[in-house]
Amino acid sequence: MIKCNIAVSGLNSTDDPAPGIAFIRSIRESGEWEGKIIGLAYDAMETGIYDSSLLDEVYLLPYAFNREALLQRFRDITCSTHIDVVVPLLDLELLDLPALEPSLKELGISLLVPHMSRIRVHIKLRLAEFCQQNGICYPRQVAVVSPDTIASTMYELGTPVFIKGIIHESYLAYSAEEVMIYYTRIKKRWGLPVLVQEYIKGDEYNTDCLTDREGNLIGMVGMRKLGLTDKGKAWSGVTVRDEKLLNLSKDMLKKLDWVGPVEFEFVKQHDSGDYYLLEINPRFGTWIYLAAKADQNLPLAAVQLAMGQKVSPFQNYKEGVIFVRHSRDIICSIEHLAKLTADGELKLKE
């Protein structure tokens, strides 16, 4: 039985969900953990933060990613509660938290994150370079900084195309007009450049992986997406065992010299059967609960590794396990919203 308090971010379950809720369910249902689950949120209306069946406490973090402000906020939080492990599950957090690891350690908080230089590979501009250097198939892409180049880009890449922010968010666009709409939206949220990427026709497959602090593989589960939202997010999927997919992921982990959780997103091209890398997410995928239910509780293992415990690698997982996501309404008092917005913290279990 692992006894520790775990702070988890990524608690939104909208049509662009984050992995926090799935992570927490994997921990709570393991039967091998005791402690508190502490939610870390950036907005008082993040959808998962009022679920008292999942969370014990919630704390708001500063919205702008300022390392000093973030560290000070953790100092404040640890005056109210005790945190043993922080599990960052938002892409942007992974650009700041690793640098704070020594300071967080002084507060008694452990992280399991790779070196900053490795995390930056996931930024889509650098991802193309990584793939070229390592012989990994990757869709052609163009970094667009002006709307004037959209038409010529689409002529070069064909249609449809994916249009993506360099950190997050992507849309499939079928015309220059659609690309222009998404370009404006993404530029406003994530800045420039905006990436326009070739569409590879095929089925989408992801792997969720975990390595220890020495980069040794602890676990990996493969999944094929069955249903997608209009934002391309998996809304249902099934575990699969394709050795080509798993071996490619293992190879990438070695080349990245990765530490901690990571999700690889691929598309398997219909004609060639080759896997094209779409994204590297430096945290677990939103479907990580499926991995736990397929007999690889990677969230629990990640917490153990963060606490400095030794974890034996998983040997296998169940294929043919399906997840289908659905939403449910959480009912809570207006007092919860008032408390959280006024004080920046909420104890759900008081």
Place this chain on the structure above:
Amino acid sequence: MNSANKNFYINDNGFVFDYVAGTSYHFNETGLFVFKKLLAGTTQADIITELESTYGVSHDIAAADISDFRQQLYNLELITSKAAKPHD
């Protein structure tokens, strides 16, 4: 009742799931019959004989249908090239 094969989930209602690709199919009764025989390594000649006796079809029709079916299974990557060969 489910059939165990390391690459497929198969049930008697004709549902077949490919554990590698994550794709699923629905076979009719005859298709399921032939697919299971192919997975078990039964020769085409023996499958034809069984089809003739079980379903009362002629040899020529059975042979042609199995050849066509094997090609479809091969195109879908459900069987390997060896199992797809019409003559064994």
